[in-house]
Amino acid sequence: MTAEDTVPTRLRQAPSWLLGQASIHGHRLVTEHFASADARGYHYRLLAALQEFGPASQAALGRCTGVDRSDVVAALNELADKKFIERSPDPADRRRNIVTITSAGTDHLEHLTGVLTQIQDALLAPLSAAEREQLTHLLTRIVDHHTSRH
Amino acid sequence: MTAEDTVPTRLRQAPSWLLGQASIHGHRLVTEHFASADARGYHYRLLAALQEFGPASQAALGRCTGVDRSDVVAALNELADKKFIERSPDPADRRRNIVTITSAGTDHLEHLTGVLTQIQDALLAPLSAAEREQLTHLLTRIVDHHTSRH
DNA sequence: ACACCAACATTGGTGCGGCCAACGATAGCA
């Protein structure tokens, strides 16, 4: 086999590749651990937003979590099935649903947050505390740049 | 709207979230720019491996690029349609296909590499050269940790 | 020589996550 299990140099040097690979490992950790808790990424995003900002419309939830409107519907259906959120019509604007997190939902969110903390530790295992902060800072700047720039 | 377009703190602080978001922006850039060149990520990975390591079997290609065997088949079909690679049976091992990059394929790879360089620049725009190196280093360590650990 | 297991290419299917297009209903504004 001419090609050992070595990543081609062209790839290994590209930040976009490294970013993608690192994010894949993170994503796998999240998926696996969340699956054990009968959850997935979208659930956490929505619950976190509801807990922090209080009851909100589905469109607002989608906007602040970066989840598409149509995907918000599906995720909220799943969360509603598990009694983690409740939908009620907005009396002030009959187009809107007001989404509220239940106490069971808050508990679930708290649990998932714990799980997520463990995940971060597994993901960043080879890095020191200072390096983790460095990485967070660099990534934040990239993300901010690409979101504020609309 | 109680929730403005602000990302919940719980998310904003999680490195896995930042990694995912940054990788999404990178991925979008790659997808868009590569689409203009009638290519996608898998194509580049495979062509890069072929160029660097020479003719190889599909299984070997999949292993060193991190692409699943079954997905290698599909991607190579696409590349073969465009005459960028050629499949020939391995006389020494009739289970194997020997995949070879054509000169058109090399040209295409070279072109895509140029495109990719531009992408890196757009992706890391807010970072200085030193910071880019820092980021690359940190990411490399994470990726290495999660791949060498099998 | 034989049985057995491992590796190969291929098919087909799953799931998540990020998208887009369209629809009917409603709100706000000209």
Added chain:
DNA sequence: TGCTATCGTTGGCCGCACCAATGTTGGTGT
């Protein structure tokens, strides 16, 4: 009054990472 925008919802698409099964072929142990 219309025009436009927003909202929830349905349904679909694509990329990428996976898994399972199949038939073929190689290599090994006995």
